Amino acid sequence: MTGRDAQPPVIELRQAALTYPGPAPVRALLPCDLTIQRGEFITVVGPSGAGKSTLLNVLGLLDSPTEGVYLLDGMDVGGLRDAERTALRGQRIGFVFQSFHLMPHRSALENVALALAYRGIPRRERMSRARQALDRVGLAHRLHAMPTKLSGGECQRVAIARASVGSPSLLLCDEPTGNLDTSTADSILCLLDELHRTGMTIVVITHDPVVAEHGERTVTVRDGAMSESVRV
């Protein structure tokens, strides 16, 4: 067995399910198994209300399954306290959202460097790593631009640099091209493909079949239940 084979999957859900409490509980995610190995590119599709966001919240440690087990990098995250969960999320998961969520009064460079702020990395190194991350997404020439001066595609590149600068175990993208025109969306998908080729593990949630095709595997969520198709 090689060192790579010996690594645990990035994601392992074992009969994980989530029911929202309430006067009328909602069974948003039915018991499901899902394994995502290091370096895989998975897309998640399904109609509105199917449970995609619930799955994203579970995978992203924003919510805990109410049944079953979730192992992240082989670690059972079920019993973690909120502070531990938040710390783990900051270290292991990079988020990319449809609406970018950049800090408007900080430059591209500062937005990316801030993602490393709570890791005890000296400022000089934070800046250097942020520069490298922005270079990787093709924005070496826009380091000091404010988000208001950047196009939608450039903002999403900054967001991807921010999400990936800390070398997370998982890049979790929620409709990453939802706010972009077709050609800009294509360039963002090419960028995700490039990151995938460097070995990054990527999960993209989308309702767009073109985006879904970029995954090696596609998980379909319907009425809280998951089914899978593998692309050949």
Ligand code: ADP
């Ligand atoms: P999708 O992202 O695929 O549109 P969601 O995961 O947002 O679907 O929702 C799945 C189901 O869970 C829906 O029936 C939705 O109404 C319900 N739901 C989502 N969030 C909550 C919540 N906080 N409390 C109760 N029900 C919720």
